Amino acid sequence: MRLLDLRPLLPPGLVVDAIEPVADRVIIPVHAPEAPRPCPACGGPTNRLHSRYERRLLDLPSHGRAVELLLQLRRLRCLAAGCPRQTFAEPLPTEVARRSGRRTARLDGLVGHLGVALGGRPAAGLAQRLMLPVGKDTLLRVVRRQAPKAAGPIRALGIDEWAWRRRQRYGTILCDLERRRIADLLPDRDTNTVKAWLRAHPEIGVVARDRAGGFASAVGDASPGAVQVADRWHLMDNASAAFLEAVRSAP
Numbered sequence: 703m704r705l706l707d708l709r710p711l712l713p714p715g716l717v718v719d720a721i722e723p724v725a726d727r728v729i730i731p732v733h734a735p736e737a738p739r740p741c742p743a744c745g746g747p748t749n750r751l752h753s754r755y756e757r758r759l760l761d762l763p764s765h766g767r768a769v770e771l772l773l774q775l776r777r778l779r780c781l782a783a784g785c786p787r788q789t790f791a792e793p794l795p796t797e798v799a800r801r802s803g804r805r806t807a808r809l810d811g812l813v814g815h816l817g818v819a820l821g822g823r824p825a826a827g828l829a830q831r832l833m834l835p836v837g838k839d840t841l842l843r844v845v846r847r848q849a850p851k852a853a854g855p856i857r858a859l860g861i862d863e864w865a866w867r868r869r870q871r872y873g874t875i876l877c878d879l880e881r882r883r884i885a886d887l888l889p890d891r892d893t894n895t896v897k898a899w900l901r902a903h904p905e906i907g908v909v910a911r912d913r914a915g916g917f918a919s920a921v922g923d924a925s926p927g928a929v930q931v932a933d934r935w936h937l938m939d940n941a942s943a944a945f946l947e948a949v950r951s952a953p
């Protein structure tokens with residue numbers, strides 16, 4: 703029987719050994735081609751087997767089921783004289799997964815997008831429907847990790863609430879407005895948490911925030927030199943709320 707070549711569908715560098723549908727997911731045993739790998743300590747290539755081990759990685763769901771890659775990997779022995787490293791685990795390419803990650807990089811990318819778009823708990827609910835078995839804590843961790851670290855001082859900061867769970871639990875999102883990206887996510891919207899973060903960034907000159915002023919006192923205390931402004935979105939939001947209020951109260 704001619705076997706289907708599934709390599710184009712999987713993260714690069716993996717060879718499929720089988721496809722095993724079970725109750726709620728598809729398990730795909732895979733291995734990496736047995737080529738020499740460089741020792742992480744001395745850089746010398748080696749192909750000498752020490753032992754084998756298994757590692758599980760969640761991958762993109764398929765055909766209505768979660769997909770789990772069951773990797774058969776090698777622990778290799780370094781043969782270089784005097785090298786302090788005797789054995790090491792065969793590394794996966796970074797485009798497949800992080801060093802000790804439990805999901806493939808491409809699944810992490812999707813999880814990160816969901817977390818940014820919806821917030822922790824709503825994203826976790828949708829993830830279950832999409833056959834992505836990840837919880838809200840994982841979503842927040844992935845979003846944090848994927849938020850690029852500031853490449854320099856943050857001069858203009860946007861600050862707002864971020865919903866873990868709509869109308870029940872909020873965190874704080876901090877955006878670098880010049881670079882148009884997330885600077886950080888804080889687990890709550892507590893004044894002291896926000897102040898501590900602001901004090902670590904004395905370079906901030908402008909803070910755009912909600913006009914309602916939830917963060918005003920924190921910014922005033924921790925970044926006294928920063929100019930506080932209302933951002934365009936909140937101005938429009940406040941204006942439309944005021945308009946509705948005026949219409950409703952009209953005689």
Ligand SMILES: [Zn+2]
Pocket residue numbers: 741742743744745746780781782785786787
């Ligand atoms: Zn070595």
